Amino acid sequence: MASTSAPLPGQSGHPSQPVAVVCVGMAGSGKTTFMQQINAHLHRKKDPPYVINLDPAVLHAPFESNIDIRDSVNYKEVMKQYNLGPNGGILTSLNLFATKIDQVLGLLEKRTTPDPENPARKPINHILVDTPGQIEVFVWSASGTILLESLASSFPTVIAYIIDTPRSSSTSTFMSNMLYACSILYKTKLPMILVFNKADVKDPSFAKEWMTDYDAFQTALSQDENRNAFGGQEGGEGGGVGSGYMGSLLNSMSMVLEEFYEHLSVVGVSSLMGTGIDEFFEAVQEKAEEFRRDYQPELEKKREEREESKKKAREKELDKMMKGMSMAGDSSAAPALTDIKEDDNGLVSASDSDDDDDINDDEMDREGLQARYEAATASDSTMADASFAKYLYTQQK
Numbered sequence: 001m002a003s004t005s006a007p008l009p010g011q012s013g014h015p016s017q018p019v020a021v022v023c024v025g026m027a028g029s030g031k032t033t034f035m036q037q038i039n040a041h042l043h044r045k046k047d048p049p050y051v052i053n054l055d056p057a058v059l060h061a062p063f064e065s066n067i068d069i070r071d072s073v074n075y076k077e078v079m080k081q082y083n084l085g086p087n088g089g090i091l092t093s094l095n096l097f098a099t100k101i102d103q104v105l106g107l108l109e110k111r112t113t114p115d116p117e118n119p120a121r122k123p124i125n126h127i128l129v130d131t132p133g134q135i136e137v138f139v140w141s142a143s144g145t146i147l148l149e150s151l152a153s154s155f156p157t158v159i160a161y162i163i164d165t166p167r168s169s170s171t172s173t174f175m176s177n178m179l180y181a182c183s184i185l186y187k188t189k190l191p192m193i194l195v196f197n198k199a200d201v202k203d204p205s206f207a208k209e210w211m212t213d214y215d216a217f218q219t220a221l222s223q224d225e226n227r228n229a230f231g232g233q234e235g236g237e238g239g240g241v242g243s244g245y246m247g248s249l250l251n252s253m254s255m256v257l258e259e260f261y262e263h264l265s266v267v268g269v270s271s272l273m274g275t276g277i278d279e280f281f282e283a284v285q286e287k288a289e290e291f292r293r294d295y296q297p298e299l300e301k302k303r304e305e306r307e308e309s310k311k312k313a314r315e316k317e318l319d320k321m322m323k324g325m326s327m328a329g330d331s332s333a334a335p336a337l338t339d340i341k342e343d344d345n346g347l348v349s350a351s352d353s354d355d356d357d358d359i360n361d362d363e364m365d366r367e368g369l370q371a372r373y374e375a376a377t378a379s380d381s382t383m384a385d386a387s388f389a390k391y392l393y394t395q396q397k
C-alpha cells in the first residue's frame with residue numbers, strides 16, 4: 001500500500017488522466033453517504049471531483065452533482081408514460097440517458113483537460129459516479145454496460161462495491177455478498193475495491209480475515225452451523241443443525257472464491273464518521289494503476305480487433321466488387337472502379353449481400369441497438385432533449 005503522502009489517484013505518473021470511481025452497492029449499504037464522504041474529502045484536499053448521479057429515483061442527494069440524470073430524465077414521468085413499475089422506470093430512464101453518453105463524455109473530456117482560455121481552472125482528477133441501489137438494473141442492463149464501457153474507454157475506471165458490514169457478519173450473508181461482487185467483477189471486467197462500510201457499527205477485520213485465511217472462514221462456518229444459523233429442520237442426525245447442505249455449499253464456495261479474492265482491494269470505512277477514506281483513495285490509486293497495466297491494453301486490443309474486423313469487411317466487399325467486374329470482362333471497369341472508390345461509404349455499407357458474415361452482423365447489431373434506442377427515445381425526445389440541453393448549458397457556463 002502507498003503511504004498517505006502518496007500522490008492522489010490520477011496523478012501517479014499520469015498527471016492529466018483522471019480516475020473514474022463508480023459506486024455500486026445494494027440499497028441501504030450506504031452508497032450515497034459514502035459518495036458524500038469521498039466528495040467532501042476531495043473538496044477538503046482542494047481537489048474537487050466531477051460528480052455524476054445515475055440514480056433517477058433518488059429523492060434527496062446530500063451532495064451536488066455536476067451531471068444529474070434527474071435533470072435530463074423525469075423518472076416519474078417515464079413510469080407514467082411507459083406504464084412501468086419502479087425498476088422498469090429506472091431502467092428506461094438509464095436507457096434514455098445512455099443515448100446522451102457522447103455529450104457526457106464530451107463534457108468530461110473538456111473538464112479533465114487544461115483550458116487554454118482559462119488557465120486558472122484546474123483540470124479535475126476524479127470522476128465520482130453514484131448508481132441506483134437496484135444493482136442488477138445498472139450492472140446487467142445494456143444501458144449500464146454502454147455507460148460503463150464508454151467511461152472505461154476514456155478514463156481509468158474503478159468499481160467501488162459498497163458492502164453493509166453489520167449485515168454481512170454471518171458466513172452465509174458474507175458469501176452472498178461476495179458472490180454478488182464476483183458477478184459484478186466478471187460482468188464489468190473492471191478493477192474492483194470492496195468497501196466494507198459502517199465500520200463504526202461492526203469492525204470489518206473479520207471479513208478481511210475470512211478472505212485471506214481459509215481456516216478462519218471454516219471455523220466461523222462451523223460456529224454458524226452449530227448454532228443453527230442456516231435454519232433447516234431436516235438434519236435428523238444433526239439434532240436441529242440443518243441438513244448440512246448450506247455448510248458444504250459455503251465451504252465449496254469459499255474455495256472457489258479464493259482466486260477471486262486475490263483480484264480485489266479491501267478497505268473498511270465508516271461513511272458516517274469519515275474513517276478509512278485515505279485508505280480507500282490509496283486503493284483507488286492501486287486499482288487505477290492496475291487498470292492502466294492490465295485492463296487498458298486489453299481494451300485497446302479489443303478496439304484494434306474491432307477496427308481490423310471492419311477493415312477486413314471493407315476489403316472483402318471491395319474484393320467482391322473487383323471480382324465481379326473482372327468476371328464481366330468489361331474493359332471499362334477501371335473508370336467504374338474509380339467511381340466506386342469515390343462512393344466508398346455506399347459500397348461498404350451495402351447490407352444485402354448474399355454472404356454477410358459475423359463481422360457485418362456485429363455492425364448491424366450495433367446499428368439495430370442504436371435504432372432501438374432512437375425508437376425508445378422518440379416519443380420522449382422533446383422532454384429529454386430540452387432538459388438535457390438545459391443542463392448542458394448550465395454545465396458549460
Ligand SMILES: Nc1nc2c(ncn2[C@@H]2O[C@H](COP(=O)(O)OP(=O)(O)OP(=O)(O)O)[C@@H](O)[C@H]2O)c(=O)[nH]1
Pocket residue numbers: 025026027028029030031032033034058132133134197198199200201269270271272273
Ligand atoms: N452507522 C452507520 N450508518 C451508515 C453509514 N453509512 C450509511 N449509513 C446509514 O445507512 C442508511 C443508508 O444509507 P444511504 O447512504 O442512504 O444508502 P444507499 O446505499 O445510498 O441507499 P439507496 O439510496 O437506497 O440505494 C442511512 O440511514 C445512513 O445514515 C456508516 O458508515 N455507519
